[in-house]
Amino acid sequence: MISPNTHSSDAQNRALRAAGIDPHRVPEHVAVIMDGNGRWAKRRGEERVFGHAHGVESVRATVEAALESGVRYLTLYAFSTENWNRPKEEVDALMDLLVKTLVQEAMELGSKGVRLRAIGDVTSLPSACQAELERMKDGPEGDVRLDLILALSYSAKWEMVEAIRAMMGEGLKPEDVLPSTIDKYLQTADLPDPELMIRTSGEHRISNFMLWQLAYAELHFTSVLWPDFRKEQFFDAIRDFQHRERRFGALPNVKSS
Template structure:
């Protein structure tokens, strides 16, 4: 642990919700002359490390983009390997999640997951449901466009059924129909491996998030990298469309 970096973090100004696009497993493996699954297996260690780091700091929500709906189009061997890895990892990690008071949540199109993965997830969700510390949200078989289309369909059905007056539909209405309705929007989004894209991830929820991009491949991403991202976040002025002077005045009045 880098105590120097940790000491620079203001614990009173932590982002309540951090979202991470865990990119670079395949390229990391290929650079080492290994197949892509080798990178995914090593990426699990980074997940453990970052989940632990967020729990230690006192971050309330951590969302990890683990598998997108587009990832189903990858080579069959890689997809099958990822699903096997998912099942094995979830079953192994539940005792650690419970020990650290971490509650697991899942967002995404669960209907696309194989039954073994679905069973493992449902067991883990039930076994961690009483925990009150860090909320770990896994985005699995997820894409933001799928989520938004799904939300609009369900709003349409409720309008048709007379449960919603179309004239009353607002930002809050849409929020309630999103898969993330129980969680606050992320304040910090981190993407590893040097790509500068959001890749269909939480498009609606990231409206005012601070975006942080790093060249570090996900299997090499550790707590010190997380600390660097948080320090960078805390150095930014978050204006939400207002002027810097307005924010300063509001801070002085608070």
């Protein structure tokens, strides 16, 4: 579903058109695999955590770009279940950075109409992280312009296993299971599927991220490392999306009867 961009002003729409973006054909849901922090730090002779810390500014820039373009849902792949296998020092630093960032950004996000939520095995996160996520889940007092979804301790295979367990626990019969049934048991049950997935750092894979939900998403890969990702790169991805013909398995320019 293309976002109607209902929160955008005429001036904002003119700015988007000037940037080569059709404000009426912006993807409603954009998902991002934030990759390249470690390589960015290594090129500067620093530890990986240095790259993670600088990646926070890219998160801010991406949220701003999503707001400016009229994207309604933005999902960021922040920490996978596999990331727990990294050195303890790096994992601890990442968790500390997450808590610090949530505390610092809470008021700013709320003032801009951003509602934050998390998907993933949140119970595996440190208690301080869980507390901040719980505190922020109600969102801003006014209109919500953007839902910011952080995928934390998340993997698509874990999500699918949890969904299957839940269906079996409720006694569903095989003949009762349809694609729409599975949708209801996923972490993203109340979200539209992403239409656009962006991955930074030049890698061309989706790394166990939203395997079900990305079935018909357009995939945009950029060589830019995550700490260098800014609004222009986000807009590049939207322009790329708008130049593609989305056929969903059908032939081009053929209407189903």
